[in-house]
Amino acid sequence: MTIRYVFQVLLISSLLCLTGCALTSERVSINYKPISSSKLIKGADKVTVELEITDNRDDKTRISCKKNAFGNELAPIRTTESVTQTIANAIKNELKARGFKYGNNPNVFIKGDLTRFYNNFQPGFFACDAFADFNIGISVYSKTGLKIYTRQIVAHGTLKNIQLMTGENAKEALDNALQDGITQLFNDQSFIDSLINNNIAANSxxxxxxxxxxxxxxxxxxxxxxxxxxxxxxxxxxxxxxxxxxxxxxxxxxxxx
Structure with a gap:
């Protein structure tokens, strides 16, 4: 057995490993981990919120794509639940954790315009990285339709030095991106103020x-x-x-x- 043969075997094995069953499509479940530092907000119990997320992505059918070691796209990676529903549930959970209500007869409306939720694998020679993006525009409206808050959330999630370009690794990077984006939103005091102050003004x-x-x-x-x-x-x-x-x-x- 020559050194050249051993090298070829190792190279082929590395390529197959990095490909990670790349010809088989996969479905994954995106998970959101609630912010541990969330607290009840004074006056939030008097605010009822309605939430709507619109999917404006060019490609709504997938969240990533498997690649071979040369960077060629192969099988798609999709979600088990709609992306908009996953994002809406994450926002609802954070609102409820702070004392806001969600249901009938809302006095404030939150609208989200999703433009990107995607993971891109970048292969290297012996390992690869997963880079996920989560971009969404958030607007808050009063009951009369007046826009009182708007912000563009640009969030990222990474997973470095991985060996397989699979759905599970794409999911982990996207989990991190979703966590980053929702944290940005709820750490923005202007967002919280727009919910609370809108209700104060309406009730006054x-x-x-x-x-x-x-x-x-x-x-x-x-x-x-x-x-x-x-x-x-x-x-x-x-x-x-x-x-x-x-x-x-x-x-x-x-x-x-």
């Missing part, structure tokens, strides 16, 4: 009795007040005003109701 508005009271007409509508509060929060986050100034101005706006 005077009842409709066939006309507009003098107090309401001088202070503006609930949506206008909420818009101003959101703008104040942006100024606070940018450092233009202090926390004390923010709280004072917000109280003044709410007092007008």
């Amino acid at each position: 508005a005077p009842p409709h009795t066939g006309g507009i009271s003098q107090k309401a007409s001088s202070g503006g509508s609930a949506d206008e007040t909420l818009n101003k509060i959101v703008e104040l929060k942006k100024m606070l986050d940018s450092g233009y005003i202090t926390q004390l100034e923010y709280e004072k101005k917000k109280a003044e706006l709410l007092d007008k109701f």
Whole structure:
């Protein structure tokens, strides 16, 4: 047995290993691990949320693709559950963990536009890496349809130095990307404020009795007040005003109701 023969055997074995049964399609279940540091938020129990996720991906049928050691795409990798349902369940769980309600007669709406949820394998000579992307636009709307929050979430998940380009490794990288994206969203205080403040403004508005009271007409509508509060929060986050100034101005706006 020559050294050249041994090298060829090892090379072929490595190629077969990296391919990971690449000709067989596979279905995997994406799992979300809840944020351990989540806590109940004051006022969240008075907010009922409705959530809708729209799938705007070019290819809605797969979340990854197996490759051979040369980087050629082979069998597709799909999910057992729709991606939008998985993402919606993750967001719902985090909302409930903070005390928000989900169900009938919502007073705030969350809409998500999913543009990417995909894992890409990058093969090397002896190992490969899995790189997953999760991109989604999140918007929050008041009951009257006013957009009060918007953000583009760009999240990533990686799995390095793996030997098999299989569904299980794609799943793990995508699990990490989903975790990153949802964590980004719920760590954004502006997102939480848009849910809480929207409900405060809506509940502070005077009842409709066939006309507009003098107090309401001088202070503006609930949506206008909420818009101003959101703008104040942006100024606070940018450092233009202090926390004390923010709280004072917000109280003044709410007092007008």
